[in-house]
Amino acid sequence: MLYSGDILKRLINIDDNVENIQKELTLKSCEVEDFTIRQIPKDIVIGKANKVEKHPDADKLVVCQVDCGDKGQYQIITGGENMVGNRYIAVALPGSYLPEIDLKISDRTMRGLQSSGMICSKGELGIKLDLDKHDIWLLDQDFDEYLSDDDLGKSLTDKFAFLDNLVIDVDNKNLTNRADMTGHFGLSIDLFGIYSDTGKIKYNTISQILKNWKNTNIFDVLGMSNKSKIRINSQSQNLRSYIALELNNINVAETDFLLGMYLSDLGQGLVNNWVDFSNYFMNYSGNPVHFFDADKIYGEIIVRQAKEGEKFIDLFENEHILKNTDLVIADDEKILALAGIIGSINSGITKKTKNILVEIANFDPVCVRKTGTRLGLRTDAELRFEKNINPLFTLYTLLLFLDELKYFQKSLGNYEIGGIDFYFNEEYKFLYNKFVQIDFDKIQYFLFGEEKEGFTQNAKNILKNIGFEIYEDKVKVPLRRSPRDINIKEDLYEEVARIYSYENIEEKKLYWNIQDNSLIKEIDLQRKIEDSLINMNFVNVETYPWLDEGILKLMDVDFKKLVQMKNPLISDSSYLRDNLIYSMLGVVQKNFRVYDQIKIFDIGDVWNLGDGIRPNEISKLNFLYYTKNKESWKDDAFLYIKGVFHNLIKDLNLKGKLEFKLADNKISHPKKQAKILLNGNDIAYIASIHPIYFDYFKFPENCEISYVEMNLDTVLNIINNQKSNFGGVDYLSVNDNIFKKDLCFLLDIQESFLGIKNAILNTKGVIDIEIFDIYKGENIPENKKSISITLTIDARDLNSEQVNKVLRKAIENAEKFGAELRK
Template identity: 25%
Template structure:
């Protein structure tokens, strides 16, 4: 909201010498946010001049160039710039005549831009100044010709200061109005706040010069809202006044043009400027209809199915049945609270005007404005709440200005339909304000503050009953009253004391493990990313499940990107997209990881059907369970991707490209961080390379996969042929891991080592053989790992030779070679029994 200082001073006393910065500082004290200071950025001397004569410049080659003699000071006096009373000026406009009064910017003046004015030689003359247009003065957009003061109804004396004459010495303070303080979208509201901040006398513009319309006289109005939203009628008050015999072609006076310009609204025509002016002054939007274009009385109702309206911007709009309309016998003539209709628009031929001011439901107006993409100044105020008591004052103020400025005659009576409902009294318990704010306010301070903001106060048992003023629909609770006391008495009274933080319970086991996993992956050289959580359906199907053609997915109703409307079921597409972007920027060796939620709905399940509980109190356990049942499972996954070289080429060292071994190394890091024993077995996945894919299990349950992408999929993503990836359900891994990892004792007796070579069928996984040997070798086995996998000459077709290294140790003695060999052979026997292994000599 921009507030011209001269306008503000009409309704609240500004001390002499008060600057825009002073006003900003005062408004900040009562909670309004400071923004900018706006002005016309003009520096004099800029004066009224009279065109004495001009000649067309013959050198102009077809352009309009005039060499003018302009009187800029009365006879016998010096001009404001110290020069002669008559200046020679070259002008490129052709819309003025001898005898016209114009605005002359003399040498030494500065126009917005900044554009300094100085004598300038052109077309063989020295142009001693410039005759200004509306746009050059910063008061409009017209640049077709210079400003003739007679078109504004002005005939000032030559040499008059044009800056003061046109109201261009004024400036405006801009404040940011938060959604709960819609009353500050008016000069009336800001003047009241300035009065609260400084104690200056406030004069309510809504309390002076208004005629009181009656319900039974004037223009007929009816309400027919048969579909209120949330039980609230679309309109509560509707006031009208009729003004006859206006001249809409009269110019808008300069003081009004300059104030509107400073407030951020351009001048359009006198009737429209008046309605905008009153809206800014009182905060009550108003609208004018060409009375002679109306058919019958006005009815306020909801739109019918399929109904349309052409608004003032010449756009035909299909209406929704929630839209509230202003209608007459011909149909819709306005979209209530948003924009008027073109059929009753005021034009240059209008002579009789119906002025309307109403109080519309904020929710209805807000929805219509967004539905039709019409964020008008009126809608901006209605959706925040307008004072329901000033509709009649606003129509009377518009009627007064139409009489004074447009030459009209106002009918004695108007109409006032409906009645504003009174605000509900709020109980303010004794001691509540001081307890909430932390300041010992006296009873006099509390009562005085609430009375100052317009509250009506009554004593009651245990406290006060406070009825908020009509212009404060945001005050609905005792905490709002406490806030009013705090800001009126002064925020500086509130001490700056940091509260003592209560002792926390620390991180949960799951939180600690997740942080450990992230730290471990980052320490190993990977970079964490946060990817977009929406995907195309095809990518969810490709990466979201190992074998099935499709996975259950959730489609977002209002997707930000129509090409990716589904919630992700996997983290891999985000990693692949990030890797692709990094490679395109020259980063050829990339290791990325992400910890994030995925969405895994059950096939055919319907979500979002739970009833929302009241916000008055904390929901019960049953209500929370119902809410949780209304959302899909959202497990937290961890995924990683490695592409390029894991060891770069350097002297004496060849490059080592990424592959499945690096994916398995990441799995090992996650296993160490979580304390889970992650089993790696041969697996399959439709997006992964066959033979280079591992299924990951914990306690026999599937928790994820690791391996290399199919080369064709990697190529489609503009990635190298080998891309190592891992994805695990981290929540499942943590749940299945042992909650406590027990440290083993360090053996003090020497170990005995043995090797064991077994022949098995190629189809038998090495992990199955290893597990069988471990089971058979017994308690003395301390460590077992695969050291060789041989297939080729010397073996029968379909066989492979697996060599294992075994280490045995006893806690209470030194093992003999015979004991170690016995344990080894027991392991071999168990492998023979379970997987058909034979010992190779």
């Protein structure tokens, strides 16, 4: 779901940087997946082409004499086909840089003539309008009444600040129970709640809008309005509310610049001024609206269930066969629209349309979703209706709609507001006065486990700032919230907690009597892994078992080896994962803008086809480390994750011979990947992600991501065999009083470590040596290499002084063979 900063600023303006806004929203409201910033350089100025002539030596070039006011006069050569004289233009002065096309402007010679600067198109400035035309941006086409020669030389964005913009991309899954957040109106209310006590709000119009709504009875407004000639006939319980508003004597034309820019920033295509306004308003309010050509409606607006086998042709001329579970909007002769999803070709707006009937409606979310899913029509309107928009909010949306009609009158032209008819299902009238009982003094105990001075009033302020009405022992739920969203006091506690921020709530230890019950082996292994990794500051995440096909194609995964679901929840995510790394990268993608380092792990099942017929199900662990900046070898994520793996092996008390064998997986760095074998058993895979994939996820170029994926089924078999076959004799446990010490030696680059290893093993008391790293490069002399080992000493009958003596002797023996201890 995309949100435009320019549109949000009409409702609330916040004095904070983009990164902080992203973090605050993610922690307190909705998960921001990404954001894009359009910032037009200040040295893009307003100029005027006083004279335009054909280039004497190039048919497709013109030579322009450009006046940039106090910035000077410039001769600029351009290939813009629409370039004519005496027009205002956007000029990139020599020395300026255009980030959108990665180009620095400099003086140059074009077919024998000097050109200084560049005349820009919209696309070259990051404005996604008219991208197919590649035309010069003639500013007076969009800003004629606002421009004069006094503006020459002024920075374009000093004159038109709204050209700079921020677009926020929010994960739609976060909004499942927040239908109000599918529009800028709802998001601005959450922003007001988050920033209300920070002093960073420059202005807001939200407070006044909500105050006006509180003092307005929408039923009185609708009841006193002139009646529409076209009446509403509800024949289905799946209709919850409906407003039919007449707009007469309209003019269908091209969309003007402002409305077009708003929509293009939201990824919307343009049709005409009225259709585009309906799409804008849906994004603005969160409630879809639909426009019918009023002259194509015969008789009443009838909202009914479709007839079994009835045919419907949508706006794109696709035919659909309907079922009696589908809800349609019809007149006395034909179907006008599939309710909440898409209009019919028989009723759409065309250039000849003169009168419009505006539909502001609300339909049963289950009915809309079932129809949309069955027919494969996942429209923007359907995605909002399925989230259960409050039917009373839909009625109040009329007030927003009338205000926005006035705001965009320049784009919409002249029109006349006609009559109104409305319908409201009385079953939902209770939402007008929906209260939740609450004891405000108990919120602090629920959140903190103790009394927190002054927090009761703080909680009331938080709820008030996001639109709740506060009474002594109860709270009135805002009309914008979904009917199933806020129902019990715990829902209110959650609202307070998220705005207050979970990060500000201290963890409290829980005390209770625990009876020791043995766990099954699989759960016991999982608990030990969790304890070990959490102690190393890793965070446990849970990822979905299905995979996005875009990532699979990017990484050239063989689909034939994957298990495909017959009835997937998401159409383009029908394959089950065969490893965890793809899902883990998705977690990093959602968090790397907030955190410079990410340490996460997940335990879950993966599937592959095995023999090609029956799927194999395998339990796996993946732990991953992301670091934003790798400045030296000390920051190497691969070495770090390798150390974590060694510590995990120790914590799981797995003994035996570990081997690292070079692997060949194309998604991994060719020099940083290996299979890990324990006593010959393939237990894990260690790797760093290949940097070629960073651009897809928008990761920083200098970051590094390393991970280990471990087969827990194999590990569990090793543990079972270890206990039954060896009885703890050859495998040392914590109770055996084993002393371990990590040492690092330097030796000649050509020298074998075998002699040194044997010398150390011949030291009395030393029972094992494990090599865990070999390194040569930065901070190591050119003719040397570094070898790191873990030394194991049998300390069952030794005191501390005797252990140190064994350690010193082992080092002496190593030094006799030319090794030098690194300190």
